[in-house]
Amino acid sequence: MRLPLIGTLKLRGRLTLYVTLLAVAPLFISTWLGVSITQEMMQEQVHEMLRIEAEGLKDLVEASLAERETSVRSWAEDALLRESLQRNSYALSDAVLSRLQLRYTTFTGLVLFTEDGKAVSASTPALRESFEGQEAAVRDAPWFKAAQQGRFTSATLTQEDPVFGMQVLHLAAPVMESRGGRRMGVLLAAYDWGQVGEVVKAALARARSRKNESFALEVRNGAGSVLFDSRGEKAWSIPNAVAVEAINGPEIPDVGDGWRFVALSDPEEVYATMNKLRAGTAAGVMAAAALAILAALLLSRGITAPITRLSQVVRRIVQEGDLTQKPDVRSDDEVGELARSFVQLVDHLRETTESLQRGTQVLTDTVAELTRAAEQEESNLTRQAAALQQTQVTAQEIKQTSEVAADRAAAVLMVASRAEELGQGGVRALAESMNGFQTLRDQVNEMSEQISGLNERAQRIGGITLTVKGLADRSNMLALNAAIEAVRSGEHGKGFGIVAKEIRTLANQSIQSTGQVGGLLEDITQAIHKTVELSEQGKLRMEAGLTQARTSGESIEALSGIVQDNMNAVRQISNAVSQQNAGINEIFGALTDLSSLMHDTMVGLQATQRVSQSLREVAEQMQHVARSYRV
Structure with a gap:
């Protein structure tokens, strides 16, 4: 870690600081x-x-x-x-x-x-x-x-x-x-x-x-x-x-x-x-710290002086590129060993530089050939990629059209299936309607026969009513005669007169009731006649509706056959469109894979070009570095 203050000091300053800290810190x-x-x-x-x-x-x-x-x-x-x-x-x-x-x-x-x-x-x-x-x-x-x-x-x-x-x-x-x-x-x-x-x-x-x-x-x-x-x-x-x-x-x-x-x-x-002890101790510590700083300065100066001379030689080599420089350090300690090792390093660097200058020329020529070949291959791949891109666009359009056709075929197939179901349902409903009409006709015929019988019975009841009325009239007449005779008989005929009176009263009530029954029978007879007429009309209309229903049933059966044929045709079209869509998907997938391969090829080619460019730059840098040193 680079400290804000210590990192800016040179070796002599750091040695002085470290030695002072080692001496003063334990004392403090x-x-x-x-x-x-x-x-x-x-x-x-x-x-x-x-x-x-x-x-x-x-x-x-x-x-x-x-x-x-x-x-x-x-x-x-x-x-x-x-x-x-x-x-x-x-x-x-x-x-x-x-x-x-x-x-x-x-x-x-x-x-x-x-x-x-x-x-x-x-x-x-x-x-x-x-x-x-x-x-x-x-x-x-x-x-x-x-x-x-x-x-x-x-x-x-x-x-x-x-x-x-x-x-x-x-x-x-x-x-x-x-x-x-x-x-x-x-x-x-x-x-x-x-x-x-x-x-x-x-x-x-x-x-x-x-x-x-x-x-x-x-x-x-x-x-x-x-x-x-x-x-x-x-x-x-x-x-x-x-x-x-x-x-x-x-x-x-x-x-x-x-x-x-x-x-x-x-x-x-x-x-x-x-407090006095603290002040005396602080003064002693400050004096010891001053002595430690002075000793650290002398020690750091003795250590860094040879290193400074060696640094000057290295600076001239770096700035001027002159590998003929040699450090003048006469010392048998670690710094002297460092100087001798540095001389050996300069000799090896001189030999390496000469080899580097020869190798960089060969590397530059090779990189130039590699760059020309990569540029030619890039031009060919660019044309192929453009054609493949156009083919892929066309395939995409065909795929979209095929998908729309498949969707439309599926929709038509659903509609045809629904029409087939409705046709079959219509046939079944028509058959049920025909059966209902037949049953209704039978019921109407039976009701007509029952109404005819009811009319006959009503006529018979009318005859019986006339007979009862006649009997009532005769009873009324007989009761009148009996009353007359009772009056003639005097006291002996009073009881018979009361009976005759009651009989007359019953006869009058029978006449009234017979009249009412006659009126009701006449209303019932008229209603029966109307019902018979309506039954005849309904029978005729039923026959006409039954005929029309038979005609509609034949038409619906024919329509159901046509719908069935259309359904079979739509199924065949849907299967063909599905197979076509699957084939187009395979073609589009192949084009996509081919496009990916072409993209990967382009990426690899671009990477090759970048490597070639990097090699060219490295070769130029190596040439520059190799030429910066005098050997």
Whole structure:
């Protein structure tokens, strides 16, 4: 791979670069590893030192708080304090608190309160007077409420106490009865929080001895509020400070559980030694790199000088074509061996050039003959290809015409087949129609005979109706005569008269019914006569239709025969056209193969011409090259 910068350098520059890299790279890597390891070790040492200081401060403050809390609880159990609260006499309690104040100087004051927050006794009268009238504020104070619950709190440590005038830790414990366990009051011991500054003096002195002026210690509560800062009220900000914190855990229960003790310092100061070491190491590495570069320059110059002289000789040979040049390199190393090998190479090149000049002339003549023969063959093949192309076009047209004829023959064959099927169907339909007409004629004849018989029966019924009418008339007459006779007979003939009347009534009804039946028979007779006439007409028309159907059947049978003959002829034409199309396809396929062969021949000939051209160009180049050297 050719690098963007290194690929443009000459041998001397690359040798200088590679030797410098071989000398400087391990130095840089080892120095970087050493500095990194040293920096990591120093950082670990700094963090360990800060951790020790933070842990030490935590242990001291934790032990001090635990001790003060224990003391306050034991003082709250003092019998004199209980007795003072019980008797409401506080001379003894004042003496006890004053004595404790003198003995434990870390407390700024001790105060005894009743349950309602009233200060009844203190280590000094002035302190007791300071709490006068502050009962409500005392009852609302977090430390008073915590004391009533039997625990300590540091909620008020973040601000200055208005009574004591300083930052104090309110350690308050309940005063209980010895027997009943009733809470009687609260004992407050105000721990001077400024005493923490005395605790951290030793740690600050150790830091000063290490020239670490920025070292500081902080105490923060669980919420992050600063409870103590060794730098005082005008604490300065340390950007990117190196800080390690220790957390006061619940192992030793005290009011400071959850507090964070932070040891921090300025990184520029604690890492000053490391920065100096890094700067000195960088200066040493740069000096070593400069020496390595100088040595690499001298080494590369000694190696490349003979190669430069050899390169000049090669350049003259290439530019002037003078093979009589010989390099002037007096050396027994690899460069000298290269120069001697180059002299042998020039001798062989001189001999090769002489042979090449003789061979190129023969090659040029041969290529000229081959080119003339290829041009003549190309001219003949071009004419043959043109004729073959014209034949192929004609065959293509014949093939298209044959395909159209085959398609038309197939279409005619399909139409003829359909006509044959329709003709045969027509013959079958006509035969079925003839049979239907014959059956219909028989049915008409039979219906005509039945109608004739029905007419005769209707005439007979008419005669019977006339007979019934006559009988009814006679019955009516007889009934009239009987009624007359019944009237003549008087009372004896009344019953017979009623019968005669009924008979007359029946006779009249028979006459009416006979008249109606006669009218109906007359209508039926007329309808039968019309039906007979229509049957005769339908019979005549049926005979005429049957005759026409026979004539149409004979015509359709003749047409079916003609269609069958045409169908046979179309099949023969279709077979002939298919055979012709197959033959034309074979001819066209042969012409296509011949055209492909002709194309392949042309391609081979063109390839031969290109090879001849390439040989001509190579021969000319060989002649040019062979003539460019003087031998």
